[in-house]
Amino acid sequence: MKYHLIILLFFTMACNEGELSSDKTVKRPDYAIVIHGGAGTITREGMTPAMEAEYLAALDLALTTGEEILKEGKPAIMAVEAAIRVMEDSPLFNAGKGAVFTHEGKNELDASIMDGASGKAGAVGGLTIIKNPISAAIAVMNQSEHVMMVGKGAEDFCRVMGIELVDPTYFFTDRRWKALQQAILEDSTGVLSETDPQEKKRGTVGCVAMDKDGNIVAGTSTGGMTNKKFGRIGDSPIIGAGTYADNKSCGVSCTGHGEHFIRNTVARDVAAMMEYGGKSCQEASAYLIHQKLMEKGGEGGLIAIDKRGNVVMEFNSEGMYRGFAVPGQRMIKIYKD
Ligand code: ASP
Numbered sequence: 490m491k492y493h494l495i496i497l498l499f500f501t502m503a504c505n506e507g508e509l510s511s512d513k514t515v516k517r518p519d520y521a522i523v524i525h526g527g528a529g530t531i532t533r534e535g536m537t538p539a540m541e542a543e544y545l546a547a548l549d550l551a552l553t554t555g556e557e558i559l560k561e562g563k564p565a566i567m568a569v570e571a572a573i574r575v576m577e578d579s580p581l582f583n584a585g586k587g588a589v590f591t592h593e594g595k596n597e598l599d600a601s602i603m604d605g606a607s608g609k610a611g612a613v614g615g616l617t618i619i620k621n622p623i624s625a626a627i628a629v630m631n632q633s634e635h636v637m638m639v640g641k642g643a644e645d646f647c648r649v650m651g652i653e654l655v656d657p658t659y660f661f662t663d664r665r666w667k668a669l670q671q672a673i674l675e676d677s678t679g680v681l682s683e684t685d686p687q688e689k690k691r692g693t694v695g696c697v698a699m700d701k702d703g704n705i706v707a708g709t710s711t712g713g714m715t716n717k718k719f720g721r722i723g724d725s726p727i728i729g730a731g732t733y734a735d736n737k738s739c740g741v742s743c744t745g746h747g748e749h750f751i752r753n754t755v756a757r758d759v760a761a762m763m764e765y766g767g768k769s770c771q772e773a774s775a776y777l778i779h780q781k782l783m784e785k786g787g788e789g790g791l792i793a794i795d796k797r798g799n800v801v802m803e804f805n806s807e808g809m810y811r812g813f814a815v816p817g818q819r820m821i822k823i824y825k826d
Contacts (some may be wrong), residue, residue, distance in 0.1 A: 517699075517703060517796075517797050517798045518699075518798040518815040518816055519559075519701055519816050520556070520559035520560065520568075520698070520699060520700055520701060520798075520815065520816065521559075521698065521699045521794050521798040521799075521800055521813070521814075521815045522552065522555045522556050522559055522568055522572065522696065522697070522698040522699075522794075522813065522814050522815075523696070523697050523698075523792040523793070523794055523800045523801075523802060523811070523812070523813035523814075524548065524551050524552055524555065524572055524576070524694070524695065524696045524792065524811065524812050524813070525693075525694065525695045525696075525742065525744055525790065525791075525792045525802070525809055525810060525811045526544070526547070526548055526551075526576055526581070526582045526692060526693075526694050526809075526810030526811070527582060527583055527692030527693045527694065527744050527809070527810055528744045528745050528788070528789050528790035528804045528806040528808065528809035528810075529692070529745075529788065529789075529806050529807070529808070529809075530806065530807050530808075531806070531807055531808030531809070531810070531823060531824065532807050532808065532824065533824055536823075541823065543581060544581055544810060544823060545821055545823070547575070547576065547579045547581050547582070548810055548811075548812045548821045549812070549821055550575050551572045551573075551575040551576050551694075551696070551812075552572065552812045552813075552814055552819075552821065554571045554572055554575050555568040555569065555571055555572030555696060555698060555814075556568070556814045558571055559698060559700055559701070562700075562701050563700070564700050564702075564704065564706075565698040565699055565700040565704050565705060565706040566602070566604060566627065566706045568696070568698040568700070568706075569602065569623075569696045569697070569698050569706045569707070569708040570602075570623055570624060570627055570708065572696040572698070573600075573621075573623040573694055573695070573696050573708050573709075573710050574621050574623060574624065576694035576710070577620075577621050577622065577623060577694065577710055578620075578621070580662050580664075581692075582692045582693075582694045582810075583665075583692030583693055583694075583711060583712045583713075584598070584600075584622070584692070584693060584694040584710040584711050584712060585598065585620065585621055585622065585660075585710065585712075586659070586660060586662070587662055587665065587692065587712070588660050588665065588711075588712025588713075589665050589668065589669070589692075589712040589713060589714065589715040589717075590665055590666060590668070590669040590712075590715060590716070591713070591716070591717050591718065591721075592669075592673070592716050592717065592718040593718075594666075594669065595617060595657065596617060596657065596660035596661075596712055597614075597615045597616065597617060597712070597713060597717070597720075598613075598615075598616040598617070598619065598622045598660075598710070598711070598712055598713075599612075599613065599614045599615065599616070599622065599710070599711050599712075599713060599722055599723065599725045599726035600612065600613055600616075600622035600623045600625065600626040600708070600709065600710035600711070600725065600726055601613075601626050601637075601708065601709055601725060601726040601727070601728060601731060601732040602623065602626045602627050602630055602706065602707070602708040602732065603630075603706070603707050603708075603728055603732050603733055603734040603740070604630065604704070604706050604734060605704060605705035605706060605707070605734035605735045605736040605737075605739075605740050606702075606704040606705075606736050608735065609630050609631075610630055610636050610728045610732075611626040611627055611628065611629035611630025611631070611633075611636060611637075612626050612629065612636060612637040612638075612726040612727070612728060612732075613625045613626050613629060613637070613638055613639065613643045613726060614637065614638075614639040614640070614643070614722045614726045615639045615640045615643070615720060615722060616640075616643060616644060616647075617644070617657050618644055618654050618655060618656070618657060619643075619644060619647050619652060619653070619654065619655075620653045620654070620655045620659065621652075621653065621710075622710050623708055623710045624652055624653075625643065625646075625647050625650075625652055626708070626710075626726070627708075628646070628647065628650045628652060629643070629646070632650060633646065636728065637726065637728075639722070640720075660712075665712075665715070668715050669715055669716060672715045672716035673716060676716065692711075692712075692744075692810075693709060693710070693711035693712075693725055693731075693744040694709070694710050694711070694744075695707070695708060695709040695710070695725075695731075695732070695742030695743070695744060695792060696708055696742060696792075697734070697740040697741065697742050697792055697793060697794045698740075698794070699740070699794050699798055703736065703796065703798075704736060705734050705735070705736055705739065705740035705794055705796070706734055706740060707732050707733060707734040707740035707741055707742045707756075707793075708732060708742060709725045709726075709731045709732045709742045709743065709744075710725065711723065711725040711731075711744075713725070713747070714746075714747065722747075723747025723748070723750070723751070724743060724747035724748075724750035724751045724755070724756075725743075725744075725747065727751055728756075728757075729754050729756055729757035730743070730747075730750050730751040730753075730754055730755060730756060730757070731743045731744075731747065731750055731751075731755075731756060732756055733756035733757045733759070733760055735760050735764075736796060737764065737796065738759075738760040738763040738764050738770075738795065738796060739759060739760055739763060739770045739793050739794060739795040739796065739801075740793060740794050741755075741756040741759050741760065741774075741791055741792070741793045742756070742791065742792050742793075743755050743756055743789060743790070743791045744789055744790055744791070744809070745782075745787065745788050745789010745790060745804075745806065746787050746788050746789055748787075749782055749785060749786075749787025749788075749789070750782075750787065750789060752785075753777065753781055753782060753785075753787065755777050755778075755781075755782070755791065756791070758773070758777055758781075759773045759774050759777055759791070759793060760773075762776065762777075763795070769795070769799075770793050770794075770795035770799055770801050771799070771801050771803075774791055774793055774801045774803040775803055777791070777803075778790060778791060778803040778804060778805050779803070779805055782805060783805055788805060788806045789804065789805065789806060790802070790803055790804025790805065790806060790809040790811075791803055791804070792811065792813075798815065800813045800815065807824070807825065808823050808824045808825060809823075810823055811823075
């Protein structure tokens with residue numbers, strides 16, 4: 490009986506998409522990259538074939554852009570920045586161009602980056618005129634003595650650093666504007682609409698990459714949550730909540746209901762469970778996403794790469810835009826199955 494249970498457990502773990510390329514006896518791959526484009530109410534029923542094709546193409550472009558950089562032997566940070574910039578420039582994702590609107594009808598963008606080799610990190614919050622917030626976060630990490638900058642101060646810093654600025658109208662998209670009107674209506678009437686569930690997904694973007702030297706970098710970029718108020722900032726720019734990286738354990742980028750990810754320090758907890766508790770990246774991620782967050786109703790997911798190059802993608806929502814590549818293996822998916 491016990492023997493059967495062990496076999497069943499082994500089989501279940503081997504079949505779980507959560508961790509890929511997980512054979513501990515195999516040497517670390519030359520590189521690994523994993524991306525997400527947000528987790529939430531993403532179902533086949535709520536998606537047209539044309540939209541699905543658009544999302545798959547955008548994810549493919551982001552993944553390929555990052556992978557090519559790693560194949561050339563360049564550092565993980567370059568791959569993370571490039572992959573995230575592709576998604577920030579796409580109106581499909583809730584980051585950069587496709588950012589959601591605040592209650593006041595503005596776009597306020599957050600991003601962060603962490604380098605697992607040096608332990609250095611950079612983050613920005615509440616940006617309104619920066620085209621690619623991930624590049625701003627990298628500038629904070631590499632060119633300042635600080636970790637986090639917000640609002641006008643952060644934008645002034647970006648100006649000095651020569652980071653690309655845009656007029657706030659650059660971030661306007663009709664789809665996100667309609668989603669805000671819907672959210673305001675729902676707020677005032679208390680009646681939830683049955684409108685396109687795609688609009689209810691959040692759509693933050695993130696990337697974790699490991700380069701040929703085994704250095705792990707994690708980054709996350711977002712417009713936050715539709716109808717956010719009073720300068721709200723979520724988990725995405727908070728090191729340890731939405732983003733974390735340490736070469737000794739793993740790199741993590743999260744997406745989902747930010748308040749829950751902050752309260753549960755999700756990204757750091759994955760690394761801490763590995764570092765102090767001897768758990769695998771897969772075990773730690775599954776615990777955080779399916780148990781700890783679920784107990785409080787926290788919806789979302791995460792992507793991670795551990796120090797051996799194992800890739801993890803876990804989420805407790807209906808779907809998560811996601812993809813990964815290691816030499817000889819590649820996958821892009823949207824739904825649970
Ligand atoms: N985590 C983001 C936030 O709360 C939103 C998301 O990932 O969809 O700002």
